[in-house]
Amino acid sequence: MGKLDGRVVIITGAARGQGEQEARLFAAEGAKVVLADVLDDQGGAVAKELGEESAAYVHLDVSREDDWAAAVAFAKDAFGAVNGLVNNAGILRFNELTSTPLEEYLAVVQVNQVGAFLGMRTVAPELAAAGGGTIVNTASYVALSGMALLTSYAATKAAVVGMTRVAAMELAGKGIRVNAVCPGAIDTPMSNPARLDPAADPAQVAEASEAVDGLYRKLVPMGRIGRPEEVARLALFLTSDDSSYITGQPLVADGGWLCGVSVF
Numbered sequence: 001m002g003k004l005d006g007r008v009v010i011i012t013g014a015a016r017g018q019g020e021q022e023a024r025l026f027a028a029e030g031a032k033v034v035l036a037d038v039l040d041d042q043g044g045a046v047a048k049e050l051g052e053e054s055a056a057y058v059h060l061d062v063s064r065e066d067d068w069a070a071a072v073a074f075a076k077d078a079f080g081a082v083n084g085l086v087n088n089a090g091i092l093r094f095n096e097l098t099s100t101p102l103e104e105y106l107a108v109v110q111v112n113q114v115g116a117f118l119g120m121r122t123v124a125p126e127l128a129a130a131g132g133g134t135i136v137n138t139a140s141y142v143a144l145s146g147m148a149l150l151t152s153y154a155a156t157k158a159a160v161v162g163m164t165r166v167a168a169m170e171l172a173g174k175g176i177r178v179n180a181v182c183p184g185a186i187d188t189p190m191s192n193p194a195r196l197d198p199a200a201d202p203a204q205v206a207e208a209s210e211a212v213d214g215l216y217r218k219l220v221p222m223g224r225i226g227r228p229e230e231v232a233r234l235a236l237f238l239t240s241d242d243s244s245y246i247t248g249q250p251l252v253a254d255g256g257w258l259c260g261v262s263v264f
C-alpha cells in the first residue's frame with residue numbers, strides 16, 4: 001500500500017529538480033500526479049515516463065491566474081478531484097540590494113510569492129470540496145535566516161512562510177493542512193545552472209560543480225549539498241497522513257546549516 005493511494009496531487013515546477021523528484025516519489029506512493037510547469041517538453045516527458053494511469057502534464061505559469069483555473073479543471077478532468085497541492089515552482093536571482101532593478105525584484109515576487117498565493121487560493125476550494133487535503137509550499141533556508149545577494153528571493157520565501165501560517169489557520173476547519181518545506185542548498189539546476197547548458201565545456205562544468213560542492217562541504221555541518229529526493233521525502237511526509245497533526249509549520253531540510261556557526 002502506498003502512502004498516497006487514491007490521492008490526486010498537483011505539483012508545480014515538476015519538469016526538473018525537486019518538483020520532478022516529488023512527482024516521481026508521489027507516483028511511486030500511489031498518487032495520481034498532475035505535473036505543472038512552463039518547460040512543456042521536459043515536464044511532458046517525465047509524465048509520460050510515469051505513465052498515464054499515474055501522471056499527466058499541464059502547462060501552468062504559476063504567476064497567471066487563468067493558467068491556474070485551467071490547470072485545476074485539467075486535473076479534475078484527468079483524475080476526478082484534487083486532494084493535494086505542492087507549490088514548488090520558483091526562480092532565483094542574485095543581486096546586491098542597491099543594484100537590484102525593480103523589474104527583477106517584481107519578477108521574483110511574481111513567480112515565488114504570487115504563484116504560491118494563486119495556487120493556494122485556486123486549489124483550496126477544490127480540496128474543501130473533496131473533504132479536505134494538503135498544501136505544501138516551498139520556502140527556503142533563507143526564509144528563516146539571511147544570505148547576501150538574495151534580497152528579492154529571501155523576501156518571497158519569508159512571504160511564503162507567512163502565508164503558510166495564515167492559510168493553515170483559515171483552512172484547518174475545512175480539513176486542509178498547510179505546511180512549508182525550507183530546503184537548504186539542494187543539488188538542482190537552480191543551485192548549479194552550469195550543468196544545464198548543453199554547449200558548456202565539460203571541464204568548466206566539472207570545475208563549477210566542484211566549486212559548489214566545496215562551498216557546501218565547508219558551510220553545512222553534514223558536509224555536503226542536499227539531494228532533491230531528500231526534499232521530496234519531506235514533501236511526501238507533509239502530504240501523507242504521517243503528518244496528520246502538523247499544520248502551519250516551516251520544516252527545514254538543510255543538513256544542519258541553520259544550527260549556527262560551526263568551528264569544525
Ligand SMILES: NC(=O)c1ccc[n+]([C@@H]2O[C@H](COP(=O)([O-])OP(=O)(O)OC[C@H]3O[C@@H](n4cnc5c(N)ncnc54)[C@H](O)[C@@H]3O)[C@@H](O)[C@H]2O)c1
Nearest residue numbers: 013016017018061062088089090140183185186188189190
Ligand atoms: N535548489 C536549492 O538549493 C533550493 C533551496 C531552497 C529552496 N529551493 C526552492 O525549491 C523549489 C524548486 O527549486 P529547484 O531547486 O528544483 O529549481 P529548478 O530551477 O531545478 O526547478 C524549478 C522549476 O520551476 C519551474 N518554474 C519556474 N518558473 C515557473 C513558472 N512561472 N511557472 C511554473 N513553473 C515555473 C522551472 O521551469 C523548473 O522546472 C523552488 O521554489 C526553489 O526556490 C531550492
